[in-house]
Amino acid sequence: MGRRTPRPEGPWDIVIVGGGNAALCAALTAAEAGRSVLILEAAPESYRGGNSRHTRNFRCMHRQPMSVLTETYGEEEYFDDLRVVTKGETDETLARLVIRETEECLPWMRRHGVHFQPSLSGTLSLSRTNAFFLGGGKALVNAYYNVARDLGVSVVYEARVDHVHIEGDRAIGVDVSVAGAAARRIAARAVVLASGGFQSDLDWLTRAWGPAAANFLIRGTPHNRGVVLKNMIDQGCPSVGDPTQCHCVAIDGRAPKFDGGICTRLDCVPFSIVVNRDGDRFYDEGEDTWPKRYAIWGRLVAAQPDQIGFSIIDSKSTDLFMPSVFPPIRADDIEELAEKLGLDPVRLGRTVAAFNAACQDGRFHPTERDGLTTIGLDPPKSNWARPIDTPPYFAYQLRPGVTFTYLGLKVDTTARVEGPHGRLANVWAAGEIMAGSILGRGYLAGFGMAIGTVFGRIAGREAAAHVA
Amino acid sequence: MSLDPSLVSTSSPSIIEARRQLEICNACRYCEGYCSVFPAMMRDAVHGVAELTHLANLCHNCRGCHYSCQYAAPHAFALNLPAALAEVRQASWERHLRPAILVKIFQEGWTATVVTMLAATAALYAAASLRGADASAPFYDKLPHTWMVAFFLPAVVLPIVAVAAGLRSYWRETCGDRMALSAVMAATRSVARMTNLACGHGEGCNYEKGDRYSNARRFAHQAVLVGFLLCFLATASATVMHYLFQWPAPYGFGSPPKILGVTGGVLLVLGSAAMILLKRRADPDLGSRRVLRGEYAFICLVGLTALSGSALTFASGTDPSKALLAFHLGCVATLFLTLPFTKMVHGAFRLATLIIEAQKAHPKDDQGGSS
Ligand SMILES: Cc1cc2nc3c(=O)[nH]c(=O)nc-3n(C[C@H](O)[C@H](O)[C@H](O)COP(=O)(O)OP(=O)(O)OC[C@H]3O[C@@H](n4cnc5c(N)ncnc54)[C@H](O)[C@@H]3O)c2cc1C
Numbered sequence: 086m087g088r089r090t091p092r093p094e095g096p097w098d099i100v101i102v103g104g105g106n107a108a109l110c111a112a113l114t115a116a117e118a119g120r121s122v123l124i125l126e127a128a129p130e131s132y133r134g135g136n137s138r139h140t141r142n143f144r145c146m147h148r149q150p151m152s153v154l155t156e157t158y159g160e161e162e163y164f165d166d167l168r169v170v171t172k173g174e175t176d177e178t179l180a181r182l183v184i185r186e187t188e189e190c191l192p193w194m195r196r197h198g199v200h201f202q203p204s205l206s207g208t209l210s211l212s213r214t215n216a217f218f219l220g221g222g223k224a225l226v227n228a229y230y231n232v233a234r235d236l237g238v239s240v241v242y243e244a245r246v247d248h249v250h251i252e253g254d255r256a257i258g259v260d261v262s263v264a265g266a267a268a269r270r271i272a273a274r275a276v277v278l279a280s281g282g283f284q285s286d287l288d289w290l291t292r293a294w295g296p297a298a299a300n301f302l303i304r305g306t307p308h309n310r311g312v313v314l315k316n317m318i319d320q321g322c323p324s325v326g327d328p329t330q331c332h333c334v335a336i337d338g339r340a341p342k343f344d345g346g347i348c349t350r351l352d353c354v355p356f357s358i359v360v361n362r363d364g365d366r367f368y369d370e371g372e373d374t375w376p377k378r379y380a381i382w383g384r385l386v387a388a389q390p391d392q393i394g395f396s397i398i399d400s401k402s403t404d405l406f407m408p409s410v411f412p413p414i415r416a417d418d419i420e421e422l423a424e425k426l427g428l429d430p431v432r433l434g435r436t437v438a439a440f441n442a443a444c445q446d447g448r449f450h451p452t453e454r455d456g457l458t459t460i461g462l463d464p465p466k467s468n469w470a471r472p473i474d475t476p477p478y479f480a481y482q483l484r485p486g487v488t489f490t491y492l493g494l495k496v497d498t499t500a501r502v503e504g505p506h507g508r509l510a511n512v513w514a515a516g517e518i519m520a521g522s523i524l525g526r527g528y529l530a531g532f533g534m535a536i537g538t539v540f541g542r543i544a545g546r547e548a549a550a551h552v553a
Numbered sequence: 554m555s556l557d558p559s560l561v562s563t564s565s566p567s568i569i570e571a572r573r574q575l576e577i578c579n580a581c582r583y584c585e586g587y588c589s590v591f592p593a594m595m596r597d598a599v600h601g602v603a604e605l606t607h608l609a610n611l612c613h614n615c616r617g618c619h620y621s622c623q624y625a626a627p628h629a630f631a632l633n634l635p636a637a638l639a640e641v642r643q644a645s646w647e648r649h650l651r652p653a654i655l656v657k658i659f660q661e662g663w664t665a666t667v668v669t670m671l672a673a674t675a676a677l678y679a680a681a682s683l684r685g686a687d688a689s690a691p692f693y694d695k696l697p698h699t700w701m702v703a704f705f706l707p708a709v710v711l712p713i714v715a716v717a718a719g720l721r722s723y724w725r726e727t728c729g730d731r732m733a734l735s736a737v738m739a740a741t742r743s744v745a746r747m748t749n750l751a752c753g754h755g756e757g758c759n760y761e762k763g764d765r766y767s768n769a770r771r772f773a774h775q776a777v778l779v780g781f782l783l784c785f786l787a788t789a790s791a792t793v794m795h796y797l798f799q800w801p802a803p804y805g806f807g808s809p810p811k812i813l814g815v816t817g818g819v820l821l822v823l824g825s826a827a828m829i830l831l832k833r834r835a836d837p838d839l840g841s842r843r844v845l846r847g848e849y850a851f852i853c854l855v856g857l858t859a860l861s862g863s864a865l866t867f868a869s870g871t872d873p874s875k876a877l878l879a880f881h882l883g884c885v886a887t888l889f890l891t892l893p894f895t896k897m898v899h900g901a902f903r904l905a906t907l908i909i910e911a912q913k914a915h916p917k918d919d920q921g922g923s924s
């Protein structure tokens with residue numbers, strides 16, 4: 086393509102901050118347009134790819150069956166699904182832009198080495214709407230890095246950007262520290278910011294959430310510390326979103342502090358009762374099917390004392406959900422279980438007895454709302470309410486697991502970042518770092534990768550056009 | 554889901570490690586589409602020794618699941634499924650094949666293979682020399698046919714009996730059902746196409762190119778397999794010609810044994826050379842490291858057998874022919890003699906496992922029942 090690779094300090098046509106899905110989509114698009122591209126990724130090579138390496142699927146609009154996706158999933162239905170989970174707190178223009186573009190993204194992803202597989206067993210309810218990556222997000226990230234390399238994109242690992250130089254309405258470069266060395270300036274004609282949310286900066290989380298944040302587990306990369314996001318906000322760029330809003334699910338309390346990923350997820354809640362530290366129930370475990378409810382349980386547990394919950398099932402239910410990576414705590418009676426969990430046996434016994442007494446006879450159906458509800462119990466359990474009475478009993482400890490934060494930079498339909506005095510001339514943002522522009526609250530499975538892919542491609546295209 | 558604590562702590566370290574890793578996979582399932590290990594893993598409610606042994610022999614070490622694993626080291630979960638299953642697989646052959654000590658010696662090192670090869674060559678050379686035949690004499694004057702039969706018959710029959718006994722014991726452990734014809738057909742199809750080495754998407758496995766996919770190993774392996782079958786057919790056709798048509802060796806270039814043998818030999822030489830090159834570039838930590846030398850020795854043996862066989866074809870009538878013939882037959886003898894002990898057995902175990910898997914995946918197909 087007649088492109089020269091500049092010296093390390095630049096000037097590069099395009100410097101991309103971050104090395105996850107959004108960054109890579111921007112890099113591939115810009116490199117294919119013939120630009121010199123440098124990716125600065127904070128993680129070491131073995132951990133490259135940020136949260137994207139933990140993902141499993143991509144929510145995709147399609148007007149006819151496409152690849153592994155069955156039937157159809159149109160723009161209106163997709164947007165409706167989003168409106169319901171966000172309770173209307175979404176930017177309709179940007180959201181519809183993402184939704185419409187996903188249809189074109191899927192073939193693009195395949196052309197760039199991503200392989201899809203049918204919906205994983207245990208997730209059949211997503212086979213129409215979400216395309217699953219064969220091998221998961223790390224396979225996707227590997228594929229993109231390989232294509233990037235073939236296109237001549239340069240990548241530096243362990244490269245943490247901590248400052249974006251903005252003069253007037255233009256960025257002239259970034260400061261990066263490689264493998265802990267002193268920061269160096271790298272010059273750029275255009276900059277794409279794709280460095281994720283701030284969820285791994287526990288101090289920032291604590292400022293937003295208070296001391297409760299100390300008990301949060303971070304499901305993904307420890308490198309998304311919001312350094313660049315904060316740097317841009319400090320330079321006067323407006324942010325959108327509320328710092329306490331994030332995707333937060335209930336995960337196994339034994340998960341590692343960072344990078345526990347998907348396998349620490351617990352799907353047992355609808356078939357269980359969930360009690361807090363005091364042995365009391367606090368929310369309707371059977372409100373709706375699990376895919377529709379799992380994203381609220383992180384916040385529910387976060388609101389309990391010590392940010393902990395215990396999901397308790399009996400032996401009738403062990404085979405009804407996908408296993409977690411950690412074996413449950415097991416006991417032959419409720420008192421013994423309480424002791425093993427460090428709960429008051431009397432109170433837990435009372436809670437279980439009250440629940441059992443409120444259960445009714447009826448048809449139990451694990452995969453749909455079966456209306457098997459408790460009567461006269463507060464809070465109720467509206468579906469799948471079967472008495473906990475068949476030993477052995479099992480319990481899982483629940484903690485809030487933060488996936489990613491929403492507070493982000495404000496962008497327009499061309500992914501251009503809003504500066505202190507209107508749009509910046511040559512800075513674009515994609516992925517989690519601008520998710521707040523679209524998601525006010527709530528979450529739709531597979532939408533994170535949709536935002537990153539769509540906006541990554543837009544950012545790459547616009548940045549490439551800018552330096553042409 | 555295995556919530557049965559009685560399974561834990563009663564098994565060997567390799568079994569415990571494989572179970573630990575598979576439990577993580579079972580909670581993750583991202584690799585479901587790569588190969589049949591994952592659907593089989595999710596089908597089983599418990600992962601005892603029998604189930605794990607079956608899964609380990611279903612894995613063909615394509616490494617797809619490793620390069621895409623979000624939990625691979627340096628992650629604390631330290632997933633390395635190809636290596637964990639390789640250890641269990643290796644142990645299962647050592648458990649079912651007798652004598653166990655020979656299995657271990659041949660699998661782990663190259664010395665035993667080399668010594669056997671040299672000894673067999675020397676014995677055959679001595680036998681040929683005893684006859685004192687000169688180089689220009691007809692083929693069977695160098696080594697009379699009856700001698701060869703007397704030598705090779707036990708060398709072939711005994712090892713095959715040993716492998717059959719091992720397979721029987723393996724079958725009992727991992728399956729227990731009677732063999733179904735439809736399952737045999739399905740398994741054979743799968744081998745012929747090397748379906749599993751395509752890694753679910755047709756671009757091949759992650760072997761010699763790290764996280765890039767490649768079909769090189771699939772093609773190299775297929776060359777070896779087809780080459781082997783052709784050479785086998787060549788020998789079979791020669792036997793038929795010898796006994797049925799009273800037409801003894803040597804055969805001309807247009808004859809069936811020659812055509813089959815030469816094509817097979819070339820495929821074997823190229824295939825095993827490619828296998829060695831690929832293996833040198835692959836990451837040894839994604840397999841069972843302790844059998845690496847034994848595996849190299851085995852591929853070299855296959856390659857040398859084919860190479861000497863091909864050389865023989867061209868050297869007929871010249872003087873080195875006697876030494877070469879002894880060497881070639883020494884290699885062939887070693888291949889057969891060590892059948893139960895070298896990497897060669899993987900073919901038998903893998904085919905058996907694919908048949909068992911076809912039966913487990915579609916139970917009662919043959920009875921026409923539903924389940
Ligand atoms: C366990 C888990 C499962 C998920 N599953 C799904 C799913 O199935 N489908 C879906 O759509 N979404 C899923 N998500 C959400 C999804 O991961 C994100 O929405 C998406 O990956 C965001 O992409 P990104 O490129 O913006 O961020 P990331 O992929 O996180 O990339 C950010 C990159 O920036 C780098 N970085 C950070 N700071 C700096 C700095 N200062 N300098 C240089 N580089 C920096 C990081 O190292 C990282 O490489 C999941 C998230 C998690 C944690």
Ligand code: SF4
Nearest residue numbers: 578581582583584622
């Ligand atoms: S190998 Fe890794 S990514 Fe694949 S299923 Fe197992 S745990 Fe998941």
Ligand code: SF4
Nearest residue numbers: 588612613615616618
């Ligand atoms: S190495 Fe290949 S065959 Fe073995 S389990 Fe992994 S994906 Fe399956």
